[in-house]
Amino acid sequence: QVQLVESGGGLVEPGGSLKLSCIVHGSIVRVLAVAWHRQVPGKERELVARMNADDYEDGLTTYSDAVKGRFTIVGDLAKNTVDLQMGSLKPEDTAMYYCEAEGYDLTGPIDDYWGPGTLVTVFS
Numbered sequence: 001q002v003q004l005v006e007s008g009g010g011l012v013e014p015g016g017s018l019k020l021s022c023i024v025h026g027s028i029v030r031v032l033a034v035a036w037h038r039q040v041p042g043k044e045r046e047l048v049a050r051m052n053a054d055d056y057e058d059g060l061t062t063y064s065d066a067v068k069g070r071f072t073i074v075g076d077l078a079k080n081t082v083d084l085q086m087g088s089l090k091p092e093d094t095a096m097y098y099c100e101a102e103g104y105d106l107t108g109p110i111d112d113y114w115g116p117g118t119l120v121t122v123f124s
Contacts, residue, residue, distance in 0.1 A: 004114060005022065012123075014091060020086070022082045025080075028105050032052065033051060033101070034082035
């Protein structure tokens with residue numbers, strides 16, 4: 001069984017910074033990619049940032065246009081951890097943030113694993 005545990009959400013003023021952290025626990029053999037997504041009520045979940053292992057797919061790190069230049073994804077795939085460093089926060093960044101890990105466990109097939117989410121609220 002694979003579980004993701006997120007932490008770091010909370011309240012922050014516009015222009016402030018926050019760091020989200022995620023740890024992948026359990027029987028995962030290898031994490032191939034990590035990502036952060038976010039969702040607000042009534043809207044679809046959107047990809048915020050994704051980091052691929054050097055030898056997986058394109059091996060690139062990508063960001064949505066909405067956060068490019070303000071957020072940084074920092075992953076250590078050997079330790080199964082990923083952080084999302086968020087800066088210059090705006091009220092529109094308010095959302096539930098979800099950590100995702102793509103990899104394979106002892107059963108073999110590549111699968112997606114999700115955390116329960118952590119709430120970020122940017123208010124003035």
